[in-house]
Amino acid sequence: MALLRGKAWVFGDNIDTDLIYHGKYLPLTDPREMAKHAMEYVPGMEDFSKRVSPGDFVVAGRNFGSGSSREHAVLCLKYLGVAGVIAESISRIYYRNAINNGFLVLECPNISKKVKTGDELEVDPESGLIRNLSSGEELFAHPLSGLEREIMEKGGLIEHIRSLMEG
Amino acid sequence: MEKIASSKLGREVKAGERVWLPLDLVVIRDFAGPNAILQFEEITKGRGKVFDPERIAITFDYQVPAKDEKVANNQKICREFAERQGIKHFFDVNAGIGQHVLLERGLVTPGSVIIGTDSHMNLLGAVESFSVGVGNTDVVAGFILGKLWFRIPQSVKMVFNGRLSYPVTSKDLALFFVSEMGGDGANYLSVEFYGEVIDSFSLADRITLSSMVTETSGKIGFMVPNDEVKAFLEERVGKSVEIIEADPDAEYLEIREYDVSGLEPLISCPHVPENVKKVRDLRGVKVDEVFIGSCTNGRYEDFKVAYDYLLRVGKGFNPRVRVIFTPSTKEVALRLLREGIASAFVEAGGVFTNPGCSLCTIGHHGILASGEVLLSTSNRNFQGKLGRGSYVYLSSPLTAIASAITGEITDPRDLL
């Protein structure tokens, strides 16, 4: 997995699935449509989908993605071009959904305090090393485990199943 | 947890391992189910058969009957899939909340492994089923392979000793647990509940507690069935069931013991469940709407306790407050109708709805306007979940009914 570089968007603790992707948009099935509503319910971030650039990172405090099992909350960020989510802790269903969709999620202690919105990050998903190029600080995220990395590298669980079926 | 996984795989499994577990049941709902079906059809090029049509269940509870065209279409996709694949465990829009329907229909047993597109699937831990909420992609894997990857969670043990005294309920204990754990305190963990309080809990009480494990990001919350719960399961399943008990020397990440005899009515304040305070400290906060129902507090016992309280106080609801009651299932609804409980709620000024998730999901039965306050017996009070700019508090059915009577947040002890 290659090194990633992008700008950080910093959010607080407990960014739940309704803030990431509100329940009223659940009937949507096209992920490009979903992307337009990403983070819409986070106060002050109503137009996040317009402001974010492909390759940017979502950085958050603890308990990111708590709540619903909705996969939309992963797809909306993925299809917006967000490179990944780095949070102090990530709620388990969200974590699974991200891995299953080949969307990078990393848990990194204190990240929301060490990074400011607009900082340039360089992330190595393999080792978990995160370099804040704006401050020069280095942070370490928990690297992905073998099985999770395997699924990620295939591009998600579906591709993984395909390869299992063919193999 | 390790025991369930070990028995499924026929070898010893330890926490931290990543394993593929065979699935006893794969459940989809009108929410996320259609996405899973469409993905499944795409991968299998429309010709695939599910691994076992007997081990798939479809329930509708999210926005029933269909709230708009998209929901109608989603439900239609599920109905056609059920028909095509010969899925017998299909429950249409009249049945109620999925997990509860599965329990009532005898589809859940201790030790079973179940996945479903509902983050509160894990409430089935109340009967020792390893049930977890997943996204639609996991379901597709389940449809095809009949198994799924899991990281076997480490376990924590919560021991609640003492006695809860009326009007303190299992919901207050659940809120206490959430505040003790924090919103991510049980992330990736399996929680086992023990103690005198748990032993005395009815199935409904257990469901309330296990459903709130989700709000601590816990994977599952187990309780060893007592005789009453075991009898219920056996009646529903139609045969004897085997209870699983953790080994005396099992390893726990942590063991916490509490004496909860002095527990007071608690309430969770906007906008996160872990923001728990004493009800009496919030006395006087005006409420616009009260909701009793959801997978957390939608069982017969939850309404019965509210009904008894209402009779005891002998007053109707504050006319300024909209009070909404939603039974979890058709079975619960019928019992409430037969016993005159539904009637009493309606006569007191409340709205009694058809079974389902109702006011716990956006899109049905009483969404709030900006600035309005809801007191709900459900499990989440995320910002904007039930209407942009609204405020949601979570409490027990007793605190809810007391507040419906007065029109402001009220400690249920105050009216007795």
Added chain:
Amino acid sequence: MRIKGRVWKYGDDVNTDVIFPGKYTYTVSDPNEMARHALEDLDPSFAKEAKPGDVIVAGKNFGCGSSREQAATCLKALGIGAVIAKSFARIFYRNAINQGLPVVQCSAIYDLIDKGEEIEIDLDEGKIFSQKGVFSFPLLPEFVRGIIEDGGLIPHIRKRLGKV
């Protein structure tokens, strides 16, 4: 008052649900967005292609059904110049006038005119001019024309009450 535009032609009993579906009546209130749903369930191309001044020519009983005023508002918001029909359902008729949308009752034109033709309506003379000939229609009562000229009932009342 004169109106000039192209003809959009529809049949009998064009009802309020196809003009403006009920599912939008409480969720869509912005006139521009309302305009985008005009005649959605009958002719999806209409809202996309109709130009200001264009005229709807329809058969009998145009606007039957609900009292929803949005059925008139959405056409007005789209810039539709007038509706000509063999007959109108009464609530729609009132609603159209109250929205300042001219409604013209004329049967003769229906069989002769085709979609896309240019026509011109003179509301004060009661005449429709087209390449197929000139058609007359009964004049609207003067006070009704007054409401239309003021842009609808609300502006009309404001004017009368001196609140302009």
Added chain:
Amino acid sequence: MGMTFAEKILAKKSGLSQVKPGDVVTVEPDRVMSHDNAASIIKLFKSIGVERVWNADKIVIILDHAVPAPTDKHALNHKEIREFVKEQGIKNFYDTDSDGGVCHQVFCEEGFALPGHLILGSDSHTCTYGAFGAFSTGIGRSEMAAIWAVGRIWLRVPESIRIELEGEFPQGVYAKDLILRIIGDLGADGADYRSVEFSGSAVKDMSISDRMTLCNMVIEMGAKNGVIEPDDKILSYLDGIAKSEFEIVKADPDAFYERVLRYDLSKIEPLVAKPHGVDNVLPVREVRGVRINQAFIGTCTNGRIEDLRIAARLLKGRRIAKGVRLIVIPASWRVYKQALREGVLEILIDSGAIIAPPGCGPCMGNHLGILAPGEVCISTANRNFKGRMGNPESEIYLASPATVAVSALMGFIADPREVL
């Protein structure tokens, strides 16, 4: 020269001794009614610049179109209405709690629909109140805002049609079948701008509920209003509940009617209106076997206790067909409570039905049972327009509660006489 009901009441209300069809009169209504659309009427009212409504006691607001609120937009509408009624002192307000229900049902139950009253509502089915001898008709939002501001409206005096009803309904045939027959015969604009008077010996035998079904649907043939001369049945119903004084207005015996039609009830059979027009009427037997996905019993047309009893009688101890959703929505909480007490709701739920809270439900596509593309619904409502229940690619058949219940039982459209 004698006057019809419409001529007489419009003459009386405008202070004239005589009016004729085509005249335009200005009148002050005795009562006006609005539902959730009061929210937009409020905005229009405010834009006029008048501070207080003309007469707070004459305004009735009953929330029903989307209750309890299914989205935050609906919730906001309701909130704005609650604030407005408080600010203006409008006491006749029925919120989304268990006092309300479908506006027309509640309006009648609460004793607002009175003989000789002139009532306007911002809903097309306001014509229902003719069952009580009122002149009632639907208007738009701007017009309602104007009435709130100035208390007056212009009305054109309509031509009148008289429909004489004789004979008795055969078993399995109801007022809904009769009104479908009449609409089928006259066409969707057959009574455009007209006042329709129902008379004859059969009307006297009809329940108030049946009379409401008849008057409710006259709008489906374009009528301005429908009316039935009040009798003792109406007067004893109103005894004690009438919200104000009233005086019965009757047509003169020598009044002139543009048309007089006669129907023998014994010759009517169970009917449906096929998609997508209410006047597309056929005998049930000719569409027998059409598969249905959903059956709906409710609305201002057929959601009363009498209607629910008919359904319960047919469904008692039976299960609806697999693959069919039966949605039952009592027209008001009063009806709901009555049905609950009588065990009607229990019978219906046992048979597989869903009982949703009183309100309009899916009738105009707001929530609680929207159709998917290609689906078919048989409904006791009053409109089967394309897209009416939220989806332009679905189909709606209209029929009596008995026909709907039996069809739910069979899984396809069926004649109630088959199981009676």
